[in-house]
Amino acid sequence: MTALPRSVLVVGSGGREHALVRALALSPACPKVICSPGNAGIARDVRCFPVPVEDIAGTVALAQQEKIELVVVGPEVPLALGLADALQAAGIAVFGPKADGAKLEASKIYTKEILVKHGIPTAASAAFTEVEPALAWLATQPASIVVKADGLAAGKGVVVATTREEAEAAVRSLLPGKVLIEECLTGQEASILVVVSGQDYVILPPAQDHKRIGDGDTGPNTGGMGACSPAAVVTRDLLTRIDREIVAPSVEAIAAEGIEFRGVLFIGVMLTPLGPKVLEYNTRFGDPETQAVLPRLESDLLELLWLAAQGQLAGYQLKVKSLVSVCVVVASKGYPGAFTKGEVIGLPPAPELPPDTTILHAGTALDAAGNLVNNGGRVLSIVSTGRTLYEALRRAYDGYELIEWRNGYVRRDIGAKQL
């Protein structure tokens, strides 16, 4: 094995990147870790550089200037813009797929074609570019149906319609353009994060996200309001089945399409009465799933990502702690709609938090007076581990009570379906 990298750049500014920074810094190899652009919390842990994630040339220049040996890319946008291609061209190792692999997230129509071509279970669907044919087709379908914008939409491009009117309104708002209309699947969802390196892959502990804003899975979809790992619904047998019917064929299909994929293939799976089916591929770590999954890794994350980036994952054995981990997201009141930024947030000192509990930052910044303020929709993640789900949840919600921010919003039922 090649020696582990001595310097790592994490690209992004969310709770996911804060979790990555923390986990990479814990490596026995003690790498220098930096982040761009980061946020107010990440900046307390490591040096942050104000390079926007869309600035591909600027990110490559930063990596060169800081003599970075491995870049770990958090969000999908720079991947779709070709950040991994540019880093590789500059001779810098990168964990995250090139633009051809990132297209598996950036185009839902392209992904659906690959799923169908390779016989991987997924919802039946049809793609449209014009309003009239789409409406004519809708008229032949059940009222419950899912309308998806083709491109990247930060989790907001999907309408799960329950009436014909809703579906038609979604179609009219998205077309002309590109939409995928899909059969509505039912069941619980699971997030399967797979570290892929060409033909080799390692499945990380499954997690369950909570996508809707409201308790009881009500209201609009968000980027994700909380996660737990393990996902009780994904039993050992079911994971074996998901591996056989979905993960292995997906990795094979991607390689067969000529894509050299080195990064996370995050498969959104619906556990339907007819078996597991793919809802979507993402080509990066999930947020908030990553915050819940990483504390469960016994293995060195730096080594795992480095081996994957180097195409050396064959034979890798992941070690997982038998702990339960939860992440409760604190959002700005109003998210995923409009909200006010710049509200001052008071955080408890780390020693006052419940055991095995930490606060990660997402949309935070410092105001002119140096106060911590909210600067985005999802603002903080409270991450707790415990011997049981109940213990982990109690710790996370007890931790939340110590945060002083009147307009902070949390779902009160993270993990409740699994209790």
Ligand code: AMP
């Ligand atoms: P996606 O971005 O494709 O994962 O969609 C976001 C969310 O919409 C998913 O996590 C599901 O909750 C829901 N969703 C997407 N596709 C379907 C489908 N075919 N049936 C039911 N729900 C879906």
Ligand code: GLY
């Ligand atoms: N938690 C869902 C996502 O990262 O897209």
